[in-house]
Amino acid sequence: MIRIERITDRHLNALCELEEKLFDASSFPLSRRAFSYHIKGKGILLGAFEGETLAGYILVFMYTKSGRVYSLGVAPEFRRKGIASMLMERAQEIVMGRRKSTLRLEVRSDNLQARKLYNELGFVIEKTLPAYYPDGADGLKMVKTLS
Numbered sequence: 001m002i003r004i005e006r007i008t009d010r011h012l013n014a015l016c017e018l019e020e021k022l023f024d025a026s027s028f029p030l031s032r033r034a035f036s037y038h039i040k041g042k043g044i045l046l047g048a049f050e051g052e053t054l055a056g057y058i059l060v061f062m063y064t065k066s067g068r069v070y071s072l073g074v075a076p077e078f079r080r081k082g083i084a085s086m087l088m089e090r091a092q093e094i095v096m097g098r099r100k101s102t103l104r105l106e107v108r109s110d111n112l113q114a115r116k117l118y119n120e121l122g123f124v125i126e127k128t129l130p131a132y133y134p135d136g137a138d139g140l141k142m143v144k145t146l147s
Contacts, residue, residue, distance in 0.1 A: 002083060004090045007039060007047045007057060014054040015047070022073040028134070030059075030071060044094050048074070048083045058087040060095065060103075066143075067095035069105035072114075088121055096146045103146060109138040118142050 007015060016032045023029035030038075038045050044060040044067070056074035060067045069091070074083045095103055106129065107114050123142040132139030 002048050002050055002055060002081070002086060004046055004048055004086055007035075007045045009036070009039060011047055011054060012036060012039070015057060018054055018057065018073060018075055021075065043070075044091050046087055046090055048078075048087055050078070055081075056083045056087055058091050060091045062095070062098060062100065065100060066102040066104050067091070067098075067100050069103065072105075084117055085121065088117075092144075092146065101146055103144045105142050106132065106139045107142060108133060109140050115140070 012032065012035060015035050019029045019035070035045075038059055043062055044058070046058050047054050048056040054075070055078035057072070058069065059071040060069050062068075069088070072084060072087060074087075092103055103123075104126075105118065105123065107118060109115075109128065121144065123144045126141045126143045129139035129141055131137070
């Protein structure tokens with residue numbers, strides 16, 4: 001059974017291992033130092049756990065009127081089990097609880113799997129971001145109005 005909870009310092013090693021598994025150097029993975037900062041920060045850093053195994057995580061920054069999903073990752077062996085949706089839904093509850101009116105994110109235009117998930121969760125494309133990523137790929141800015 002998957003449970004969603006805040007990530008703490010005791011999860012830092014597992015979080016860094018997962019990040020290295022998910023993102024290569026060209027996609028600018030978050031560093032141990034960055035994760036440590038975010039654990040103590042004002043944003044939202046949640047993990048999806050099966051037992052003691054970290055299956056996925058979400059990092060959301062908080063702004064004046066909105067939350068911004070900065071990073072979302074699920075370990076390959078845990079994909080297609082609804083974990084990304086669970087993480088997004090729990091993060092959304094927290095964002096709404098902090099009286100934010102929208103949740104935003106950026107996604108590669110060629111990441112069809114992520115785009116499908118975000119569409120299913122109620123996000124809509126706000127605008128295209130030409131050559132947004134370091135390799136020149138376009139990005140899409142997506143937004144969801146919270147009620």
